[in-house]
Amino acid sequence: MDPAWSHKPNDEGSTPSPATKQESMMLQLNPMIPIIRVSDNMEGYAFIVIDYSQEHDILFTCAMDNGEIWTLNNKEIRFCKNISLDRK
Numbered sequence: 001m002d003p004a005w006s007h008k009p010n011d012e013g014s015t016p017s018p019a020t021k022q023e024s025m026m027l028q029l030n031p032m033i034p035i036i037r038v039s040d041n042m043e044g045y046a047f048i049v050i051d052y053s054q055e056h057d058i059l060f061t062c063a064m065d066n067g068e069i070w071t072l073n074n075k076e077i078r079f080c081k082n083i084s085l086d087r088k
Contacts (some may be wrong), residue, residue: 025051035062035082037072043080044070 032045044064050071053056057073064070 034076038076
């Protein structure tokens with residue numbers, strides 16, 4: 001955590017307390033992870049993970065095989081089959 005954070009005003013001009021600051025993380029996956037969207041069995045690749053905190057679902061930004069980009073929560077996706085890793 002930035003020690004100078006508590007001295008930076010927010011958009012309203014007030015300084016929020018450290019207890020109200022939410023930690024979040026964004027991570028680029030390299031290599032991308034092959035996934036399947038549960039709702040329609042569309043395959044794609046997850047390339048970014050977003051974690052807002054322990055109170056929220058993990059979000060994966062995925063490039064689907066039809067060219068669309070979606071941000072899906074971890075309940076909506078599954079790993080693809082990979083027989084070389086014995087994942088069925």
